[in-house]
Amino acid sequence: MGDVPAPAADRRGGVAAAPEGDLMRAPRAGLITYAVLAVVTVGSLFPLVWTAIAASRDTTRLAQTPPPFWFGGNLPRNLRIAWTDANLGEALLNTTVVAGSVAAGTVLFSTLAGFAFAKLRFRFGNALLMVVIGTMMVPPQLSVVPLFMLIAEVSWTDRLQSVILPALASAFGVFFMRQHLSRALPSELIEAARVDGASWPRVVWHVVFPAARPAMAVLGMLTFVMAWNDFFWPVIALTQNGSPTVQVALAGLGRGYIPDQSVIMAGALLGTLPLLLVFVVFGRQIVGGIMRGAVKG
Amino acid sequence: MAEAEADVAVPPRDQPAPSARTKEAARRARRHRRSVRLGPYAFVAPFFLLFAAFGLFPLLYTGWASLHRVELTAPGEMEWVGTRNFTRLLDDAFFWNALGNTITIGVLSTVPQLVMALGIAHLLNSRLRGRIFFRVAALTPYATSVAAATLVFVLLFGREHGLVNWVLGTAGFGPVDWQNGTWSSRLAVSSIVIWRWTGYNALIYLAAMQAIPDELYESAALDGASRWRQFVHVTLPGLRPTILFTVVVSTIGATQLFGEPLLFNGGAGATGGADHQYQTLGLYLYEQGWVNHHLGRASAIAWAMFLLLLLIGAVAWLLRRRET
Numbered sequence: 001m002g003d004v005p006a007p008a009a010d011r012r013g014g015v016a017a018a019p020e021g022d023l024m025r026a027p028r029a030g031l032i033t034y035a036v037l038a039v040v041t042v043g044s045l046f047p048l049v050w051t052a053i054a055a056s057r058d059t060t061r062l063a064q065t066p067p068p069f070w071f072g073g074n075l076p077r078n079l080r081i082a083w084t085d086a087n088l089g090e091a092l093l094n095t096t097v098v099a100g101s102v103a104a105g106t107v108l109f110s111t112l113a114g115f116a117f118a119k120l121r122f123r124f125g126n127a128l129l130m131v132v133i134g135t136m137m138v139p140p141q142l143s144v145v146p147l148f149m150l151i152a153e154v155s156w157t158d159r160l161q162s163v164i165l166p167a168l169a170s171a172f173g174v175f176f177m178r179q180h181l182s183r184a185l186p187s188e189l190i191e192a193a194r195v196d197g198a199s200w201p202r203v204v205w206h207v208v209f210p211a212a213r214p215a216m217a218v219l220g221m222l223t224f225v226m227a228w229n230d231f232f233w234p235v236i237a238l239t240q241n242g243s244p245t246v247q248v249a250l251a252g253l254g255r256g257y258i259p260d261q262s263v264i265m266a267g268a269l270l271g272t273l274p275l276l277l278v279f280v281v282f283g284r285q286i287v288g289g290i291m292r293g294a295v296k297g
Numbered sequence: 298m299a300e301a302e303a304d305v306a307v308p309p310r311d312q313p314a315p316s317a318r319t320k321e322a323a324r325r326a327r328r329h330r331r332s333v334r335l336g337p338y339a340f341v342a343p344f345f346l347l348f349a350a351f352g353l354f355p356l357l358y359t360g361w362a363s364l365h366r367v368e369l370t371a372p373g374e375m376e377w378v379g380t381r382n383f384t385r386l387l388d389d390a391f392f393w394n395a396l397g398n399t400i401t402i403g404v405l406s407t408v409p410q411l412v413m414a415l416g417i418a419h420l421l422n423s424r425l426r427g428r429i430f431f432r433v434a435a436l437t438p439y440a441t442s443v444a445a446a447t448l449v450f451v452l453l454f455g456r457e458h459g460l461v462n463w464v465l466g467t468a469g470f471g472p473v474d475w476q477n478g479t480w481s482s483r484l485a486v487s488s489i490v491i492w493r494w495t496g497y498n499a500l501i502y503l504a505a506m507q508a509i510p511d512e513l514y515e516s517a518a519l520d521g522a523s524r525w526r527q528f529v530h531v532t533l534p535g536l537r538p539t540i541l542f543t544v545v546v547s548t549i550g551a552t553q554l555f556g557e558p559l560l561f562n563g564g565a566g567a568t569g570g571a572d573h574q575y576q577t578l579g580l581y582l583y584e585q586g587w588v589n590h591h592l593g594r595a596s597a598i599a600w601a602m603f604l605l606l607l608l609i610g611a612v613a614w615l616l617r618r619r620e621t
Contacts, residue, residue: 029423037420041434044496048441050460051449062452067460109343116340128341135352137610139553141582142603143355145362145596148586149372150355166351169344197329200336229442231556232579236587250444254451254560261452268445275440283433290436290497291504 048272054265055079062261078266082253086263088270091249095228096274098164098245102227105168107220114177115208119190129178136171140232148236158242163234167227173219180215181208218289221282228275246271363596370590382597392598394573395581396605402483402558402575403551406490411543414495415536418502419528432503435496443556446489451561454485476562479574486575489557494550498543505539506532538617545613552605555579578602 029037056075057068083089116122117129147166156162185208193203209216231247238244240252250271253264279286363382365375386392421431438446453460454475462472475485513531522530554577558569567584569576576584578598586595 029420029425033420033423033425037417037425037431040417040420041431043492044434044437047446047449047453047492048437050453051445054449054452063458065458065466066463067458109347112340113344116337120337120340122334122337125337128345132344135348135356137549137606138356139549139599139602139606141553141579141599142359143352144582145367145586145592145599146355146358147351149358149362149367149592150351152372165347169347169352171348171352174344194333199329200332200339225440229440231443232553235556235559236583247442247444250442250448251556251560254444254448255566264448265452268448272441272445275442276437279433279437279440283436284429287429287432287436287500290500 048276051265051269051272054262055269057262059261059263062265074262075266078260078263079270081260081263082267082270086249086253086267087244088246088249088267091244091246092270092274094160094243095245095247095271098160099224099227101164102167103220103224105164106170106173106223107216109168110170110173110177110219111181111208111212111216112204113174114179115181115185115204115212117174117178118181119185119187132171132174136175144233144236147233151237156237158238160238160243162237163230163245166233167230170223173223176219177212177215181212184215185211218285218292221278221286222289224278225275225286359596359599362593363600365593367592367596368590369587369592372592375593378593382594383600385594386597386601391573391576391581392601395569395576395578396601398483398569398573398575399552399554399577399579399605402487402490402554402577403548405483406487406554407544407547407551409487410491410495411498411540411547413491414498414543415502415540417495417499418506419532421499421503422506432500435499437496438493439497441493443489443493444560446493447557447560450485450489450492477571479572482561482570482575486554486557486561489561490551490554494547498547501543502536502539505536509535541613541617545609548609549606552602552609553579555583559583578605 052075053068053071054062055078057072058074058078061068061072113132117125117132151157151159151162189207189211190203193207198206229247230245231251234245234248235251238248240248244252250267253267362375364377364379366378366382367375417435421428421435425431454462456462456472456474456476459475461475466472473481475481509532513535514527517527517531558575558577558580559567561575562568562570567576567580567588569580578601582595582598582602585591585598
């Protein structure tokens with residue numbers, strides 16, 4: 001891009017100029033870089049901002065040209081209708097329960113299994129790990145019919161456990177925690193604890209969990225986002241009339257149960273806002289987690 | 298974890314009549330050893346129990362179900378039909394249409410997405426003010442659900458008063474029928490995928506770029522390579538495994554495309570447009586299983602999707618082998 005390449009001596013020079021190691025060699029961004037990134041940022045954020053704008057208008061205004069570019073005064077009304085008439089309040093509660101349980105359970109089970117795969121030697125350990133990695137490639141479509149027959153058999157259709165339990169067996173989570181723990185947890189620490197005669201629960205609580213905590217946090221956030229946004233299986237397992245997640249409820253809105261466009265946008269906003277808040281608060285960590293997972297994975 | 302309580306009942310074998318205290322100590326030590334040995338299995342057990350019930354069993358059972366006639370209304374009653382579900386797919390025009398759409402929309406969404414991600418990663422890899430902000434902003438669409446994103450894009454792509462057509466109109470182009478046109482609707486569906494995943498892929502590329510050793514850039518710069526030439530001759534070769542990885546992952550995602558085409562046509566349901574012009578395999582599976590109630594046929598479609606993925610996986614594997 002338009003920048004002149006900096007002389008090599010200069011690029012090596014500055015720990016002071018580039019506070020973080022990962023940027024030592026990087027050239028300073030020019031105006032064009034900022035301009036293009038600004039366009040990218042607008043492109044990324046605009047549909048979300050516009051959701052809020054549309055949610056604050058009324059439907060007749062949305063059906064006029066040009067479309068609105070600034071907020072109107074109808075947001076409280078639209079949110080109220082979406083919350084009560086379209087039952088999004090209840091759906092949000094269901095989604096919180098689902099995403100929270102899936103994230104907590106996945107983090108716990110993945111940490112335990114990841115620890116065993118990273119640090120302990122046991123018969124069939126490697127074979128089991130291959131099974132875990134192999135299934136990461138299998139699409140969810142392949143199991144959806146029997147899964148549906150299974151939950152129909154035990155009368156779990158429309159119950160939240162039908163979307164929570166299948167999501168807990170996360171091959172990605174096990175793999176992610178294994179990668180982290182094989183680096184972050186010194187084997188000597190476990191040996192020492194074992195020689196001291198510490199029970200497994202003590203080892204897990206005092207040695208494994210502290211070493212795993214940063215990765216547990218990242219996995220928890222990623223899993224929460226995935227579970228919150230999960231669509232394919234919940235649309236099949238849960239209906240409008242049972243206890244839908246917010247995604248299932250939004251799909252219902254989109255199919256025209258409520259024809260009011262501005263209310264639909266208010267619903268889309270409600271379904272997105274909680275995660276946006278998570279992103280504003282933990283954005284840096286989530287970005288770091290995705291980048292870290294990419295290099296190691 | 299599963300402490301072996303049964304241990305207590307086992308009488309000590311090797312030590313003839315030691316004092317009560319050493320007996321107690323030996324028993325403790327044995328119990329400890331046993332728990333050390335069983336521990337790993339206890340750690341992986343919760344995952345594998347869930348995995349067996351909700352992952353492995355359904356996976357295998359899909360094959361069995363695909364050889365039967367199973368109705369959604371009575372999933373317990375299965376009637377053996379052999380390979381009929383599969384042979385019927387072969388002369389089912391809608392199946393081939395869905396397969397073609399899946400590939401078309403897959404290419405339309407994956408190629409621009411990865412090219413743009415590469416460019417954005419390159420820009421993010423320079424010394425920037427507020428780079429955390431740019432990174433988080435690029436990732437924000439990833440936090441948006443399929444459902445919410447598609448509802449917004451439906452409105453943006455509206456024919457009469459949609460924002461996209463308004464922009465096109467002010468630029469002097471006629472309105473495009475994004476819902477009903479064949480290629481326009483496929484493009485619109487692809488754009489939702491592109492919007493949601495470009496930033497995510499950019500961050501993956503960025504991570505890989507930062508792992509390229511400094512020395513390579515230094516010697517390139519000493520040789521007088523411009524920034525563009527450095528990108529072509531140092532960055533791109535260094536990224537090749539990562540690019541292959543993202544191609545495979547995005548392709549897997551594209552073969553499973555479901556939510557976007559389901560919700561893009563509002564009330565029409567699972568047909569994927571009036572002409573089925575953007576009905577994907579995932580959507581066709583859903584239509585056969587949960588609209589037309591043929592679970593057996595849906596299983597056969599699931600297997601077809603899996604075969605497609607295996608094919609893609611084999612191609613990726615061959616490409617990778619040729620490289621090394």
